[in-house]
Amino acid sequence: MIVTRFAPSPTGLLHLGSAYAALFAWTKARAAGGRFLLRIEDIDTQRCRPDFTTAIVEDLRWLGLDWDGGLRIQSEHAAEYDAVIATLAARGLAYRCWCSRADIQAHASAPHGPEGAIYPGTCRLLSAAEQQARAGEPFAWRLHLAAALRETGPLTRDPRPFGDVVIGRKHTPGSYHLCVTHDDALQGVSLVTRAVDLEAATAIHEVLQRLMGWPVPAYEFHRLLTNPDGTRLAKRDRSVGIRALREDGYSPARVRAMVGF
Ligand code: GLU
Numbered sequence: 001m002i003v004t005r006f007a008p009s010p011t012g013l014l015h016l017g018s019a020y021a022a023l024f025a026w027t028k029a030r031a032a033g034g035r036f037l038l039r040i041e042d043i044d045t046q047r048c049r050p051d052f053t054t055a056i057v058e059d060l061r062w063l064g065l066d067w068d069g070g071l072r073i074q075s076e077h078a079a080e081y082d083a084v085i086a087t088l089a090a091r092g093l094a095y096r097c098w099c100s101r102a103d104i105q106a107h108a109s110a111p112h113g114p115e116g117a118i119y120p121g122t123c124r125l126l127s128a129a130e131q132q133a134r135a136g137e138p139f140a141w142r143l144h145l146a147a148a149l150r151e152t153g154p155l156t157r158d159p160r161p162f163g164d165v166v167i168g169r170k171h172t173p174g175s176y177h178l179c180v181t182h183d184d185a186l187q188g189v190s191l192v193t194r195a196v197d198l199e200a201a202t203a204i205h206e207v208l209q210r211l212m213g214w215p216v217p218a219y220e221f222h223r224l225l226t227n228p229d230g231t232r233l234a235k236r237d238r239s240v241g242i243r244a245l246r247e248d249g250y251s252p253a254r255v256r257a258m259v260g261f
Contacts, residue, residue, distance in 0.1 A: 002034030003190045006060075006067075007180065009041045010052035012235025014059040014242045017195075017225040020259040024222050025193045026065050027261060037187055038067040041180065042075045043173050059242040063252050072187065074179050081174030084182055084212065085141050085167060093148050093211060094167060096131060096139045097123040114200040118163035141168040143207070152210040157203035165204055181205045185214035192217045195224045225259065 006022040008014070014022075029036035038060070042048035057071070074081075088094035099122055107120045123131075124144060142164040149159075168174040174182065184192060192202075199221045209216045225233055227240075238244045245255050 001190070002029055002032040003037065003188050004029040004034065004193055005037035005039050005184070005187065005189050006065075007039040007041050007183075008056055009044065009048055010050070010056055011044075011047045012052060014056045015233050015235055015237070015240045016242070016255075016259055017233040017240070018056075019059075019063060019242055019255065020225050020261075021193070021195060021222065022060055022065060023063070023256060023259060023261040026067075028191060028193060028220070034190075035068040036066075037069060037072070037189065039072040039183055039187070040074060041176065042073060043081075043176070043179050045075060045172070048075075055243065059246070062246060063242065063256060072183060074173070074183065077183075078173035080186075081168060081179055081182060084178060085174060088143070088167070088211065089141070091211075093144050093151070094141050095124050095144055095164075096134075097142045097164075097166075098134050098137055098139050099123060113161035113163055115162060115165065118161070119165075121164060124164065138170050140166045140170075143167050143204075145207070148207050148211055152207055155203065155206050155210070156216075157200075157206065159203040159207050161200070162204050167208075177201065177204050177208060181208045181212075181214065184217055185209065185212070190215075190217050191220060193220045193222060196221045197224055 004025040006025045008018055008022075026036045028034070038057070040053050040056075042053065053073070085094055097119070099119070103122070104117050104119060107117065111118050119142060123142070145159065145162070145164050165177055166175050167178045173179065183189075202219055206216055208214070227233060233240045242255060
């Protein structure tokens with residue numbers, strides 16, 4: 001059975017671009033008699049707000065979407081993500097990193113990947129005593145990609161341009177990469193639909209899936225809706241907000257038609 005999901009980050013209101021992504025995933029599931037899930041990816045508590053979650057849920061319902069089961073809210077599951085990090089660390093596949101963004105940027109020669117400067121690996125080389133000395137300071141968990149690649153076998157995409165990505169932090173649960181793959185596996189998502197701008201990140205997701213023995217779902221990438229001038233839709237731009245279109249008297253059918261559904 002096909003299981004798809006829409007997994008918004010509640011950093012703003014639903015706009016035409018995110019409504020398109022939701023309708024894309026929902027249609028794939030419903031057309032095949034499958035299941036459609038709604039998951040709130042709010043691990044970045046600095047940027048995400050519960051009132052946006054409430055508004056997104058309301059706007060999705062107004063658009064005519066329904067989902068199977070309850071909402072999964074990532075911020076309520078920190079212990080599950082911590083457990084994955086602990087497993088990877090115990091296997092020598094994750095390490096603590098104390099470098100600041102500035103430290104990493106200071107490596108002027110560091111090559112760049114999809115997420116900016118590739119981490120030069122400074123903290124991977126710290127001795128146990130050096131690590132112990134910094135234990136009280138805030139740190140990030142990084143994936144030891146070279147070690148990981150010795151365990152994954154052949155991959156569909158090349159993750160090396162990402163380097164040792166951050167998979168968690170001392171005081172926050174896992175990173176986007178870790179939580180999204182954990183939850184897709186836990187929830188039995190069989191088809192991940194996402195915009196083309198996230199296609200590259202799928203390479204890192206496959207690494208985590210292979211390391212953890214999680215199934216690798218099918219992927220389908222859809223276009224990113226843009227303004228007529230080609231620029232990205234902004235969550236702050238009222239003219240593309242579902243809430244604003246509602247207030248201006250648009251019907252759900254008309255808004256769906258605006259994004260091709
Ligand atoms: N939560 C991610 C976002 O808002 C999308 C989830 C995914 O498809 O990986 O961009």
